[in-house]
Amino acid sequence: MTKVIASGKTVEDAVKQGLAELGVSRDKVEIQVLEQPSKGFLGLIGVKAAKVELKLLPVPEAVPQRVEPAAHVPQVEVKLEGVAAKNPYEEAAAFLKEVAAGMGLDVEVDIKKQRDGHIFNIAGEDLGMIIGRRGQTLDALQYLTNIVANRYSESFVRIVLDAENFRQRRRKTLEDLAERLAGQAIRSGKEVVLEPMPPLERKVIHAKLQNHPQIKTYSKGEEPNRRVVIMTK
Structure with a gap:
């Protein structure tokens, strides 16, 4: 793999993700910013992550090829450990709390496992802002939360959001x-x-x-x- 496109909350987060996937340091790649991040309406609807392209720089012929594996193997191992440490449900819950904080709300998220997925019950005050008219904001949040969770999961996960027993x-x-x-x-x-x-x-x-x-x-x-x-x- 000589290049990779990565995304993150910020350009720096996206760059770090790309470096981890390639298993190299910053001085080994050429970085191009494809998309700047945006928070969208009320920091919720239309949230867009930063997107960057990282391309490996050519290896000088003077550098012995046997040096490359020793330089790269430790970084690949760190990358695998980092991904394994990410819990998709915890990451999704953290995302929800961050969005709620951006709306001026302090919420807690109770995660319950069911046969066909997980339910996130949101608790706190003034949850009408999170539910929205006929649950439209809650549905939008549910869509974004599932995107976040599946970004950190090797297999598909399904999350249903609820607040004040709205569903x-x-x-x-x-x-x-x-x-x-x-x-x-x-x-x-x-x-x-x-x-x-x-x-x-x-x-x-x-x-x-x-x-x-x-x-x-x-x-x-x-x-x-x-x-x-x-x-x-």
């Missing part, structure tokens, strides 16, 4: 909505088209009505404007 309360709201609109469709004999919803919320509507004797559902449109349609059989 369960939102599910109950959607199920009640599904029943109410199913009744409306039966009374009117017309299709009822819901507002655009993310995939997980559409799934709740479909699941609630899948065994209804008089109603069927389907989704139409393209993301992010895909909607559930409720109609009589």
Whole structure:
């Protein structure tokens, strides 16, 4: 490997990551900054990491080739130990706390393991800022948290964020909505088209009505404007 593209919170972090991957010191590479980091809106939405390209400099012919392995092997070993020491869930929780601090919030993150992933329960005051309108900010944070966790994991990990039991309360709201609109469709004999919803919320509507004797559902449109349609059989 003669070059690598690395990313990090800052340009310096990205450079260090690239050096670790190549197993060399800074004087052995040519560094080009591809993207500067940005915090995005409110330090949350649109967060962009710094990105750099590191290219190995040519090795002078006068340097004996046998010297290279001795110079490189210790650094490769350090790199492997460093990666092994990173816990994806701890890194993800630290990211969440950092984002919350940027919003002026002091939160704690309780991590619970489930069969199909991990749930991060966020506790603290004024969590409405983290939840957002209909959970939109919470969903955005969940997306970013999964990116962070998978950056430090060799296998895919799945994290669901929750705050003040929002997920369960939102599910109950959607199920009640599904029943109410199913009744409306039966009374009117017309299709009822819901507002655009993310995939997980559409799934709740479909699941609630899948065994209804008089109603069927389907989704139409393209993301992010895909909607559930409720109609009589």
